[in-house]
Amino acid sequence: MFYANFAQKNQKEIELKDVDREEFVEMLHVIYPSNKMITDDSAEYLLKLADRFQISTLTTRVEKSRIHRLRNLSNLEKLRLAYRYRLCNLKECCLTPIVTEQDFKDVKHSPISSDLSNDMKTALFERVVKTFEEEE
Numbered sequence: 046m047f048y049a050n051f052a053q054k055n056q057k058e059i060e061l062k063d064v065d066r067e068e069f070v071e072m073l074h075v076i077y078p079s080n081k082m083i084t085d086d087s088a089e090y091l092l093k094l095a096d097r098f099q100i101s102t103l104t105t106r107v108e109k110s111r112i113h114r115l116r117n118l119s120n121l122e123k124l125r126l127a128y129r130y131r132l133c134n135l136k137e138c139c140l141t142p143i144v145t146e147q148d149f150k151d152v153k154h155s156p157i158s159s160d161l162s163n164d165m166k167t168a169l170f171e172r173v174v175k176t177f178e179e180e181e
Contacts (some may be wrong), residue, residue: 076103079172089118092130106177108132119156127164140172149173 072094074081088111094105112135120139127136152158
């Protein structure tokens with residue numbers, strides 16, 4: 046927006062709609078020289094803002110620093126984030142522990158199972174196939 050040939054490039058002020066001011070300020074503190082730490086509370090909304098404003102370095106930083114250790118999210122919720130924000134390392138970490146028939150049933154009966162994207166369902170199916178092939 047600021048460096049490419051967008052209309053905003055030469056504007057002194059740019060109105061950002063549908064952005065929480067405190068979350069946006071937090072993002073700025075994280076990406077600019079202060080390099081503020083990413084917390085459990087800020088990780089998810091920083092991913093959302095990084096995606097919206099196409100800040101791939103922030104996405105990578107959140108994934109490396111925090112997302113694996115988020116205690117307030119289930120494995121399936123982390124998997125949902127991994128697909129939404131294209132977090133390959135997190136996706137692998139979330140799929141790895143799903144190996145038994147009970148693990149797959151738990152996914153199927155999870156309250157957020159209806160939110161699974163087709164890509165996630167495909168990855169889970171591939172995981173099932175791989176597990177059964179390894180058992181043979």
